[in-house]
Amino acid sequence: DTGVSQNPRHKITKRGQNVTFRCDPISEHNRLYWYRQTLGQGPEFLTYFQNEAQLEKSRLLSDRFSAERPKGSFSTLEIQRTEQGDSAMYLCASSPAGPDTGELFFGEGSRLTVL
Amino acid sequence: AQSVAQPEDQVNVAEGNPLTVKCTYSVSGNPYLFWYVQYPNRGLQFLLKYITGDNLVKGSYGFEAEFNKSQTSFHLKKPSALVSDSALYFCAVRANYGGATNKLIFGTGTLLAVQP
Numbered sequence: 001d002t003g004v005s006q007n008p009r010h011k012i013t014k015r016g017q018n019v020t021f022r023c024d025p026i027s028e029h030n031r032l033y034w035y036r037q038t039l040g041q042g043p044e045f046l047t048y049f050q051n052e053a054q055l056e057k058s059r060l061l062s063d064r065f066s067a068e069r070p071k072g073s074f075s076t077l078e079i080q081r082t083e084q085g086d087s088a089m090y091l092c093a094s095s096p097a098g099p100d101t102g103e104l105f106f107g108e109g110s111r112l113t114v115l
Numbered sequence: 116a117q118s119v120a121q122p123e124d125q126v127n128v129a130e131g132n133p134l135t136v137k138c139t140y141s142v143s144g145n146p147y148l149f150w151y152v153q154y155p156n157r158g159l160q161f162l163l164k165y166i167t168g169d170n171l172v173k174g175s176y177g178f179e180a181e182f183n184k185s186q187t188s189f190h191l192k193k194p195s196a197l198v199s200d201s202a203l204y205f206c207a208v209r210a211n212y213g214g215a216t217n218k219l220i221f222g223t224g225t226l227l228a229v230q231p
Binding site: 003004031033040041042043044045048055056058091093100101102103104105106107108109 | 119147149151156157158159160161164166205207209217218219220221222223224
């Protein structure tokens with residue numbers, strides 16, 4: 001499968017614990033995005049990487065959230081000291097190099113449940 | 116600020132009938148407009164986009180959308196609905212000017228239910 005891969009698909013954790021999600025974009029896609037989707041809402045932008053550089057970060061991304069893309073390939077999203085309000089589906093998307101028309105290729109998401 | 120409105124939480128249509136899913140937007144400058152579809156337990160899939168040119172754009176699975184600048188709308192349409200079209204549909208917008216952010220702003224989604 002050459003699509004965007006996200007792991008783990010499901011994560012249940014207790015409040016206060018740290019969690020990390022991984023995203024493997026489509027090979028050679030240099031743009032990578034993280035979104036968050038809660039029930040009944042559309043995806044909300046969290047952050048954007050071009051290669052290894054984090055070029056944009058939403059105000060939604062509090063200081064408990066950190067994202068990295070150290071080698072310009074896979075990316076990780078870490079949430080520290082999780083809160084119940086962090087429960088959501090975390091979506092990763094990628095897009096190829098070249099003129100950026102905004103068409104994104106999404107993974108199936110990582111669902112986080114904070115108890 | 117950029118925003119997208121999908122005024123209908125759910126659209127019901129009989130198989131074989133035409134369908135319309137509504138979307139209006141607000142953005143500075145000329146917009147890039149998109150429709151994505153989300154099937155149960157599947158990732159978001161791109162359907163179609165408007166960047167420039169013809170106001171009527173055609174996409175996957177027989178869907179099309181019409182860009183109307185004066186009404187700031189980008190409604191999704193299909194001449195004949197299939198039961199398999201039943202899914203959650205999201206409209207999205209992105210600004211298109213120098214220095215614009217790369218992020219897409221999504222609407223809240225419209226659930227399309229096609230009855231056999």
